[in-house]
Amino acid sequence: xxxxxxxxxxxxxxxxxxxxxxxxxxxxxxxxPGDEYEVFTAKTLPAVLAIIGVILSLALLFxxxxxxxxxxxxxxxxxxxxxxxxxxxxGLVLEFLGFLIATTLFLICGYWLLGERRKTLMFFCSLPLVxxxxxxxxxxxxxxxxxxxxxxxxxx
Amino acid sequence: xxxxxxxxxxxxxxxxxxxxxxVGCFAGTFIGMxxxxxxxxxxxxxxxxxxxxxxxxxxxxxxxVYYGAVFGGSTSSILINAPGCASTVVTAFDGxxxxxxxxxxxxxxxxxxxxxxxxxxxxxxxxxxxxxxxxVSLSFQSSDYFALMVLGLTAVAAFAGKGNILKALMMCxxxxxxxxxxxxxxxxxxxxxxxxxxxxxxxxxxxxxxxTFALAEVVMSVMNKSTDAQxxxxxxxxxxxxxxxxKAEIKKVAPTVVxxxxxxxxxxxxxxxxATIAAFLAYGVERNFASAKDKLGFGKGSLRGLAxxxxxxxxxxxxSFVPLLTLGIPGSGTTAVMLGALIAxxxxxxxQLFIDHPDVFWSVIVSMYLGNVVLLILNLxxxxxxxxxxxxxxPILIPLILFFSLTGVYLVSFNAFDIQVxxxxxxxxxxxxxxxxxxxxxxxxFILGGMLEDNLRRALLIHDESMSFLWERPLTAVIMTIAMxxxxxxxxxxxIRSKVGQRKEQDxxxxx
Numbered sequence: 148x149x150x151x152x153x154x155x156x157x158x159x160x161x162x163x164x165x166x167x168x169x170x171x172x173x174x175x176x177x178x179x180p181g182d183e184y185e186v187f188t189a190k191t192l193p194a195v196l197a198i199i200g201v202i203l204s205l206a207l208l209f210x211x212x213x214x215x216x217x218x219x220x221x222x223x224x225x226x227x228x229x230x231x232x233x234x235x236x237x238g239l240v241l242e243f244l245g246f247l248i249a250t251t252l253f254l255i256c257g258y259w260l261l262g263e264r265r266k267t268l269m270f271f272c273s274l275p276l277v278x279x280x281x282x283x284x285x286x287x288x289x290x291x292x293x294x295x296x297x298x299x300x301x302x303x
Numbered sequence: 304x305x306x307x308x309x310x311x312x313x314x315x316x317x318x319x320x321x322x323x324x325x326v327g328c329f330a331g332t333f334i335g336m337x338x339x340x341x342x343x344x345x346x347x348x349x350x351x352x353x354x355x356x357x358x359x360x361x362x363x364x365x366x367x368v369y370y371g372a373v374f375g376g377s378t379s380s381i382l383i384n385a386p387g388c389a390s391t392v393v394t395a396f397d398g399x400x401x402x403x404x405x406x407x408x409x410x411x412x413x414x415x416x417x418x419x420x421x422x423x424x425x426x427x428x429x430x431x432x433x434x435x436x437x438x439v440s441l442s443f444q445s446s447d448y449f450a451l452m453v454l455g456l457t458a459v460a461a462f463a464g465k466g467n468i469l470k471a472l473m474m475c476x477x478x479x480x481x482x483x484x485x486x487x488x489x490x491x492x493x494x495x496x497x498x499x500x501x502x503x504x505x506x507x508x509x510x511x512x513x514x515t516f517a518l519a520e521v522v523m524s525v526m527n528k529s530t531d532a533q534x535x536x537x538x539x540x541x542x543x544x545x546x547x548x549x550k551a552e553i554k555k556v557a558p559t560v561v562x563x564x565x566x567x568x569x570x571x572x573x574x575x576x577x578a579t580i581a582a583f584l585a586y587g588v589e590r591n592f593a594s595a596k597d598k599l600g601f602g603k604g605s606l607r608g609l610a611x612x613x614x615x616x617x618x619x620x621x622x623s624f625v626p627l628l629t630l631g632i633p634g635s636g637t638t639a640v641m642l643g644a645l646i647a648x649x650x651x652x653x654x655q656l657f658i659d660h661p662d663v664f665w666s667v668i669v670s671m672y673l674g675n676v677v678l679l680i681l682n683l684x685x686x687x688x689x690x691x692x693x694x695x696x697x698p699i700l701i702p703l704i705l706f707f708s709l710t711g712v713y714l715v716s717f718n719a720f721d722i723q724v725x726x727x728x729x730x731x732x733x734x735x736x737x738x739x740x741x742x743x744x745x746x747x748x749f750i751l752g753g754m755l756e757d758n759l760r761r762a763l764l765i766h767d768e769s770m771s772f773l774w775e776r777p778l779t780a781v782i783m784t785i786a787m788x789x790x791x792x793x794x795x796x797x798x799i800r801s802k803v804g805q806r807k808e809q810d811x812x813x814x815x
Contacts, residue, residue, distance in 0.1 A: 158738040162473055169480055169495075176494050186768040189487040189494055192756045196480050203473045210469070222526040227733070230522055231726055234709060238722030241713070250706060257702025261525070272699050290355075290714065 159208035166200030173197055229260050245295020250277045304434055311665025314359050315673055323356070323364040324670055328677045331371020332689055336379045337524075337700075341388025342372035342620075343636045343743065344520050347512040348704075350644045351711030358650045359663045363670040365641050366624075370422065370674050371682070373578065373620055377414045377613060378686060382407060390578035390616040393586045397601065397608035404604055408543035413606060414613045415683045416548070417560050421614035422675035424564035425571070425621025429668050432572075436629040437657040437664075443630075445761035446772040450782035452755045454789065455574040455632045459744045461789040468790075471744045474735075478748020479755070481506055488753065489760060501720055508643040510712050510721055511749060514728035515742050516640070517708040523733060525701055543687055556610040559589055567615030571622020577635035578616040578623070585615030621671055627652055628664060633750065636743030643750050 173193040182188045237253040244252070254273040263269055284290045314320060327349070334345040345368045353361030376391035381398035394414060401410035443451075456475045463471035484495045485505025496502040563585035570581040589611040590601050601608045623634040631653030633639035645652055650660055657664050682689070712721050732742060766772045774780050 154738045158470065158473075158740060161738075162477075165477075165480075172495055177492055179490065179492070187760050187763050189490055189492040192759070193480070193483050193494065196476055196483070200473070200476050200480070203469060203476060207469050207473065224526065227522050227526045230525065230705070231730065234518075234705065234726050234729075235723060237709065238719045238726070241719045241722070246710075250710070254702050254706060257705060258698050261698035261701055263696065263698035268699065272703070276703075284714070 155207055159204045163201060163204035163208065166197050166204055169193065169200065170197030226260070230257070233257060233260060242293065243296050245298050246292045247277060247281055248295065248297070250280075304430070307434065307661055307665045308430065308669065310661050311667075311669035314662045314666035315363065315669040320360050320363050320666065320670070321673075323360050324367045324673055324677055325681070327364040327367020328371040328374075328674055328682060329685075329689075331368035331373075332375035332378070332678075332682050333371075333692055334368070335372030335375025335388065336689065337375075340372075340517075340520055340524070340704075341376060342369050342390075343388075343640055344516045345369070345372035345375075346637050346640045346644075347516045348707060348711065350509050350512065350640070350647075351714055353644055354648065354715055358645065358648045358660065359666045361648055362641065362645060362663060362667050365644060366667055366670055367674050367677070369637055369641075370418075370617065370620055370671075370678060373616060374415070374418060374678050374682060375689075377418070378411060378690070381410045381414060381609075382690065390582050390619075391612075392579070393582040393612035394609065394616075396586065396612075397603070397605045400602070400604035401609065405544050406604070408546040409548060410609060411543065411686055412546040412548060412683065413552075413556065413609055415679055417556070417563075417610040417613035418617040419675050419679045420560045421564040421567055421617035422621055422678075423672065424561070424614075425568045425618035426668065426672040426675070428568050428618075429621055429624060429671065433625050433629050433664075433668065434657060436625060437654050440629055440654040443654065443778070444776070445758040445765060446776055446779040447782060448630075449755060449758040449762050450773075450779045450786065451630055451632055452751045452758065454782050454786040455626075455634070455751060456744070456748060457786045457790040458574040458634075459747055461793065463741055463744070467739070467741060468793075470740050472790075474740055474742065474744040475748040478745040478750075479752045481511070481745075482749045482752025483756075488757065501718070501724075506724075506749075507712070507716065507721070508647065508750065509715055510725055511728060512640050512643060512746060513708045513712050514725040515732040515746065516636075518705065518725060518729040519732035519736065519742075521701055521704050521708070522729060523736060525697075526733075546683070552606055556606050559592075559607045559610050560614040562592075563589065563611040563614040564618040567618030568622040570615070571619030571634065572625045574626050574632060574634045578619040581615040581619035581622075582612035585611040617675070624667065624671070628656060628667065629654060631656070631754070633747060636746060639743065639747045639750050643746075646750075 170193075173190055176190050176193065178188060178190070233253065233256055237249060240252075241249045243249075251273045254277065255269055258269045258272065281292065285292055315324070330349070331342070331345050334340050334348065335342065346365050349365050349368050353364055356364065372388065373390060376386055376388040377394045377398070380386040380391045380395035381402050384395050384399040386392045386395055398410045398414065401407065456479075457472075460468050460471035460475060482505070484502055486493055486496075486503055493503065566585050566588060567578075567581040570584060571577060586601075586608060589607050590598055593601065593605075593607060597605065597607065620637075623638050626632045626634045627638045627642060631642065631651060633642045642652060645663075650656065650663060709722055709725065712725060713719065735742060735745075762772050763770070766775075772779055773783055
């Protein structure tokens, strides 16, 4: 799908909203008694940054003279969304399933999502690889990796 | 100085450090060859590994990865016309036509030799200039550092290219904004944490670097169908042809390589300029130097057109270590990532590094040179085999890179929440990339943010809470003037030119 969008306008608007939200949050930073007499407090730099941010986004919004209308490249958004969802799921189950199981599942699902269907290849590039990695981390480098809640329940 | 070099050599040639150098060069070449992944991503992917190493081994590994990735980028530029990073775009201008003529081997060899000479000249300059600048910078005060950081940020924006200055500046500001998240270091006030304990320590640099440069780049490459097409070209690289250069050819390119190396180093030292600008500049200069007949060959497989950017980008990569090691101010995205990794391992680059950690300082410089030797004697003959590694199917390679990025961050914090934050930052980074916002300035702003605030606060304290240091202290004033010139010089020139042009037109109109 080809879209014609003025990228600078969108970028400028997003950054303007961000700077305003940042500026508002700056006012919520707590102050110590007596800070009002200080030249430089925890609020100073954020306030300056918010002002610069607003000025720059206004400059981008109104300053770009040439009509910068460009086409977004043809991109496969579905696969990106699937990969993102896979990563989120990995983060959610990592501590529950433990490093070994969660990572093996992550890799197999990743291969499958990207179109790999050879089962042997998918297997050899997941469990043995993750086991070697896990062995290196826990046994050779002495990094402690929690076995995962599931394995603890099972008494492993 | 000789004592320093001795310390550097003894540290760099320790078996483990040599191993790190080999691993770094090899891994860097491989990652650099993957279209879409450049030196910044390669170095970012190595950070988690460096956390387990001592600082000198860590930076040797990252330095190896850095020039390995630049070299790998050149290889994919030559073989498949798909530059791995911006600094090797120019390499493809003449390298790819050579490969199409069946001279891929010769082009790769010439690129390797030019890079080697560029790296060598860069390393020699680094040995002389870095300690000199480090000694001078010992007299720098907080106000000077503040000015230098402003210069670093404005220079990155100024070199971002026409039309992108504003966007690069915005990214610098975004990076600075992100750096203010967490507990304020001077008075312990929480800022922008929104009551969440996850943000009390601020955003992790590693997380930001990995999410923006490793995850986002990989996901973008999956989204972009054209990279698959480029990848399939790799399979046709089995015959590279002869890798030998004739004496006449060497004689022809030698002056080009030396000229471009010197130019590349100087450009690399400038904060913000870096290898890409060095490569483009060297190519342009060589074309201007060439005779009318030679000029026609540029872009069609000219040896000089290939040697110039290769020598320049390697010399510039070395040059960019000068501001990093002596002032603690990174000159490019890659050195910004390295600075973050060094700070995380308890080392603050800057003038004190030279005194406090001479082993780190000198071993980096020596390993720069050794890295170039490794690339020449090991990587060049291995290129056909490394290219074979690229034949690993992408459906296998991509999840593995994602896994290394995610676990790299997880293994440092042991907090699964970080993975979710990475995904959010990755989505934001993809959005920013699609809107043509450069991401390196953001990382630079993020890394310099804390230091900038500390130095500004100290400078104000020293100068009785007055900003007068900006014009009263000569060194600060000079640096600030350069920063302002870097930022407003070009627009001002354009404005004057357009005014002069208008007046001339008016005069012509009046006289008619």
